Amino acid sequence: MGPSESDQLTASGEVSGVDPAALEVVPVRHPGRWVASVAVLVLLAMLVHSLFFSTTVRSGRRQPRFEWHVIDHYFFSSEVLKGLVVTIELTVIAMAGGIVLGVVLAVMRLSPNPLVSGSSWLYIWFFRGTPVLVQLLFWYYIGYSFPHISIGVPFGPAFFHLDLNSILTPFVAASFGLALNEGAYMSEIVRAGILSVDEGQSEAAQSLGMSRLMTLRLVVLPQAMRVIIPPTGNETISMLKTSSLASVVTLGELLFQVQTIYSANYHTIPLLIVASLWYLVVTSVLMVGQYFLERRYARGTTRAAPHNAGYWLRLVVRPRQSDAPFTGGPPHG
Amino acid sequence: MAEAMTPMVEARAVRKSFGPLEVLKGIDLDVAVDQVVCLIGPSGSGKSTFLRCINHLEKIDGGALTVGGELVGYRRQGQRLYELRDPEVCARRAGIGMVFQHFNLFPNLSALGNVTIGPVRVKKEPKEVVRARAVALLERVGLADKIDAYPNQLSGGQKQRVAIARALAMQPRLMLFDEPTSALDPELVGEVLEVMRGLAAEGMTMLVVTHELTFAREVADRVVFMDQGAIVEAGAPQEVLTDPREPRTRAFLARLL
Numbered sequence: 094m095g096p097s098e099s100d101q102l103t104a105s106g107e108v109s110g111v112d113p114a115a116l117e118v119v120p121v122r123h124p125g126r127w128v129a130s131v132a133v134l135v136l137l138a139m140l141v142h143s144l145f146f147s148t149t150v151r152s153g154r155r156q157p158r159f160e161w162h163v164i165d166h167y168f169f170s171s172e173v174l175k176g177l178v179v180t181i182e183l184t185v186i187a188m189a190g191g192i193v194l195g196v197v198l199a200v201m202r203l204s205p206n207p208l209v210s211g212s213s214w215l216y217i218w219f220f221r222g223t224p225v226l227v228q229l230l231f232w233y234y235i236g237y238s239f240p241h242i243s244i245g246v247p248f249g250p251a252f253f254h255l256d257l258n259s260i261l262t263p264f265v266a267a268s269f270g271l272a273l274n275e276g277a278y279m280s281e282i283v284r285a286g287i288l289s290v291d292e293g294q295s296e297a298a299q300s301l302g303m304s305r306l307m308t309l310r311l312v313v314l315p316q317a318m319r320v321i322i323p324p325t326g327n328e329t330i331s332m333l334k335t336s337s338l339a340s341v342v343t344l345g346e347l348l349f350q351v352q353t354i355y356s357a358n359y360h361t362i363p364l365l366i367v368a369s370l371w372y373l374v375v376t377s378v379l380m381v382g383q384y385f386l387e388r389r390y391a392r393g394t395t396r397a398a399p400h401n402a403g404y405w406l407r408l409v410v411r412p413r414q415s416d417a418p419f420t421g422g423p424p425h426g
Numbered sequence: 427m428a429e430a431m432t433p434m435v436e437a438r439a440v441r442k443s444f445g446p447l448e449v450l451k452g453i454d455l456d457v458a459v460d461q462v463v464c465l466i467g468p469s470g471s472g473k474s475t476f477l478r479c480i481n482h483l484e485k486i487d488g489g490a491l492t493v494g495g496e497l498v499g500y501r502r503q504g505q506r507l508y509e510l511r512d513p514e515v516c517a518r519r520a521g522i523g524m525v526f527q528h529f530n531l532f533p534n535l536s537a538l539g540n541v542t543i544g545p546v547r548v549k550k551e552p553k554e555v556v557r558a559r560a561v562a563l564l565e566r567v568g569l570a571d572k573i574d575a576y577p578n579q580l581s582g583g584q585k586q587r588v589a590i591a592r593a594l595a596m597q598p599r600l601m602l603f604d605e606p607t608s609a610l611d612p613e614l615v616g617e618v619l620e621v622m623r624g625l626a627a628e629g630m631t632m633l634v635v636t637h638e639l640t641f642a643r644e645v646a647d648r649v650v651f652m653d654q655g656a657i658v659e660a661g662a663p664q665e666v667l668t669d670p671r672e673p674r675t676r677a678f679l680a681r682l683l
């Protein structure tokens with residue numbers, strides 16, 4: 094059996110008797126992709142049907158499976174919106190506290206003093222090592238062990254007393270618990286960011302006469318932000334959902350509010366969907382915010398600079414008159 | 427002659443170890459005001475470490491090191507040396523400019539931002555005054571059109587010239603150069619040396635760690651050859667580079683040529 098025509102072409106290294114300009118390129122076929130696409134489309138159709146058009150029999154009556162009218166009724170109800178506001182407040186406060194605590198713990202962890210870095214390590218060990226749900230319950234009930242706290246000389250006279258049981262409302266306990274827990278995780282993120290900045294940067298700053306704190310604030314942290322922001326966005330989104338744990342300390346956040354409603358009317362699934370949809374909405378907003386923050390701190394780096402807003406706008410509203418093939422590269426301008 | 431001038435840097439029996447490895451084994455060196463001294467020697471000879479000791483980026487373990495008559499990193503009272511606190515160390519460093527092998531520009535700041543950050547933040551000078559001076563400095567190093575460029579938009583030679591301008595913006599009395607052209611492509615070395623030549627001509631006191639023997643021969647008042655943590659030979663460039671007394675110097679120069 095002799096070599097085929099195409100083999101001859103390459104083996105001999107010359108295009109004998111063929112007009113090279115007339116050769117046609119045939120891309121490789123992907124039949125698997127077609128099969129997969131059809132399967133996905135069928136599954137999607139089933140999902141849409143189940144979500145919006147199917148019915149089920151409850152207590153002898155045929156009803157729509159997902160009760161969208163119930164979802165619609167409660168989506169903008171004042172109880173749900175009140176819960177949403179509490180959820181957002183809790184997320185913001187816990188994250189702000191966590192970030193500040195995280196920076197402090199990270200700097201402590203990098204301290205040359207073994208007692209300082211050791212105590213930071215101990216903190217992280219404890220707060221990462223116990224479930225956040227347990228920590229929330231702990232702070233809620235801490236008044237049992239410490240009914241009063243007083244500020245004064247250690248082991249000496251006190252200047253004033255605080256009644257912990259009256260201060261520790263569910264909101265305070267939840268903010269405290271979530272922030273202290275988040276601080277442990279944030280400190281590792283901040284530490285990774287600080288370590289990612291080349292040591293030459295600190296040396297250059299010091300050679301200009303900057304103090305250690307100034308070097309950290311003006312040179313190291315701004316550059317560490319590029320490494321810190323993506324996981325922090327992740328943490329914020331995670332915190333939004335972790336805040337639902339605060340329902341166990343009777344805080345009226347989003348999940349607690351819908352639980353209160355469905356415990357009275359038994360529309361459990363529709364109300365859980367209401368809560369889920371709101372979580373999705375806020376998460377989407379956070380993702381947009383993270384995108385712009387990342388762009389802000391990508392200054393001076395080529396690799397990490399994401400596309401600008403106009404790029405995404407053009408992807409959605411593609412100008413019609415353009416017949417140029419899409420090459421995959423980002424348009425400039 | 428240089429010997430009669432006031433000293434800017436005085437090093438006496440300076441010693442430094444990294445763990446069990448002694449990298450400086452008693453360095454004696456004077457740099458007079460307005461002098462340019464080039465430190466040459468094989469890698470690992472301790473010349474960069476010595477340079478970093480001068481602005482206290484490395485702590486010395488023994489001997490005495492003064493800049494402008496002040497001990498680096500210490501205050502003497504009688505027979506005791508008290509280590510200085512961070513703000514005092516910073517104040518002394520602010521009067522010494524340093525240029526690094528790998529530029530170490532701040533990548534998140536423009537060329538102008540790099541040059542102004544020191545005087546504005548450390549010396550608390552008014553922004554407008556610093557800005558005018560920074561623009562003049564960037565013009566002087568030939569980068570008038572790159573004022574708003576970020577470091578990643580500059581070539582290695584341009585980066586190093588911004589770094590020199592950044593150090594000069596602090597109006598230092600002494601400039602330290604740590605192999606300023608070693609990380610550059612060969613065709614970019616000239617533009618950086620040109621700026622350094624200009625500085626030397628204006629009377630800046632400079633201590634330069636370098637492998638550029640031609641530069642050392644032209645610009646240096648004194649050339650110091652170091653090997654294995656000690657000064658082997660020091661003197662005028664013609665003596666050390668053209669007619670070295672020590673066999674080790676001769677061997678090193680032969681390898682470079």
